[in-house]
Amino acid sequence: MVNTLEWTDEGVVFIDQTKLPTEEVFVTCKNYEEVADAIRTMIVRGAPAIGVAAAMGVAIGARDISESSIEEFRRGFDEVCRVIAGTRPTAVNLFWAVKRMQTVFEKNSSKPIPQIKIILIDEAKHMHVEDIEANRAMGRHGAVLLPSTGGVLTHCNAGALATAGYGTALGVIRAAVESGKDIKVFADETRPFLQGSRLTAWELMKDGIPTTLISDNMAGWMMAKGKIQAVIVGADRIAANGDTANKIGTYSVSILAKEHGIPFYVAAPFSTVDMETPDGSKIPIEERASTEVTHLGGKQIAPTDCKVENPAFDVTPAKYIAAIITERGVAKAPFGESLRKLAAEPAVAVASK
Numbered sequence: 151m152v153n154t155l156e157w158t159d160e161g162v163v164f165i166d167q168t169k170l171p172t173e174e175v176f177v178t179c180k181n182y183e184e185v186a187d188a189i190r191t192m193i194v195r196g197a198p199a200i201g202v203a204a205a206m207g208v209a210i211g212a213r214d215i216s217e218s219s220i221e222e223f224r225r226g227f228d229e230v231c232r233v234i235a236g237t238r239p240t241a242v243n244l245f246w247a248v249k250r251m252q253t254v255f256e257k258n259s260s261k262p263i264p265q266i267k268i269i270l271i272d273e274a275k276h277m278h279v280e281d282i283e284a285n286r287a288m289g290r291h292g293a294v295l296l297p298s299t300g301g302v303l304t305h306c307n308a309g310a311l312a313t314a315g316y317g318t319a320l321g322v323i324r325a326a327v328e329s330g331k332d333i334k335v336f337a338d339e340t341r342p343f344l345q346g347s348r349l350t351a352w353e354l355m356k357d358g359i360p361t362t363l364i365s366d367n368m369a370g371w372m373m374a375k376g377k378i379q380a381v382i383v384g385a386d387r388i389a390a391n392g393d394t395a396n397k398i399g400t401y402s403v404s405i406l407a408k409e410h411g412i413p414f415y416v417a418a419p420f421s422t423v424d425m426e427t428p429d430g431s432k433i434p435i436e437e438r439a440s441t442e443v444t445h446l447g448g449k450q451i452a453p454t455d456c457k458v459e460n461p462a463f464d465v466t467p468a469k470y471i472a473a474i475i476t477e478r479g480v481a482k483a484p485f486g487e488s489l490r491k492l493a494a495e496p497a498v499a500v501a502s503k
């Protein structure tokens with residue numbers, strides 16, 4: 151399985167996702183500013199991976215604070231958290247991770263500072279392991295929902311590369327294939343950043359899972375031709391009522407699925423569920439650089455100074471979602487109720503801490 155990110159003594163190591171699929175290059179971020187840049191520039195991307203990267207960024211930042219008192223350490227720590235939390239706005243896992251690191255710090259703030267630093271590093275490493283465990287659990291819960299034979303469409307990349315490993319939506323597909331199902335994946339290329347063609351096709355092909363790449367505007371026709379039996383995507387933030395923010399284009403796919411009577415599933419760890427956001431209208435949507443739309447592989451493909459909009463995410467209303475697959479179980483409509491029930495469940499236990 152591809153190593154998306156890893157804590158090492160030299161720094162946080164990421165596979166550079168901006169270089170895939172043509173180059174497999176790893177970058178080592180030696181301080182928290184470099185981790186923040188890696189998140190901002192999408193060297194690392196995908197909500198759960200961003201969460202773990204954020205935790206590691208906070209840990210490396212805390213490690214490097216040269217403190218003489220806990221007050222001074224706290225000031226440095228707050229600044230690290232502020233910078234990491236300011237990198238990208240939509241994936242709630244980022245804020246969840248920073249908050250978790252802050253809580254761990256508060257709980258241990260009476261301990262000697264060198265010990266606090268070790269505890270924070272251990273917490274970040276633990277979140278890495280936990281994320282993979284959550285994805286495997288999601289796979290177990292979700293695999294049964296996929297057809298025993300047929301086409302499954304996915305949008306963007308919700309795979310090993312979007313997580314600490316195994317993947318959310320692609321984790322469910324992996325688990326279904328491991329259980330003997332005959333799944334053929336259709337991967338939307340996912341304009342403008344092309345996570346589908348650059349990342350999803352790459353990682354599924356590496357695993358030998360049959361994958362067909364299509365451009366985004368082909369999805370409806372593939373459904374009309376009977377080639378798609380289910381859709382499964384990841385999520386960047388799920389509101390308390392089930393409305394789900396995911397990569398731009400997901401909303402259109404959900405409507406196409408509805409029209410063709412195809413179940414549309416969302417797979418995400420519970421850290422993506424934001425019970426404090428009541429519905430999708432309150433989810434902040436990141437607007438990214440216009441060059442992502444006007445340029446392709448560094449080449450200009452639109453008139454100079456062309457007016458552009460580039461929202462990186464859209465919101466799929468809960469009414470189009472057949473089920474939300476989490477590591478705690480599967481939520482179905484009414485999502486307000488089912489998500490509240492899952493929120494009360496204990497987190498997936500991970501042995502090694």
Ligand code: MRU
Binds near residue numbers: 308309313
């Ligand atoms: O902008 P990105 O690439 O960080 O977008 C996030 C995503 O990869 C997706 O929206 C994904 O489907 C959900 S994260 C598993």
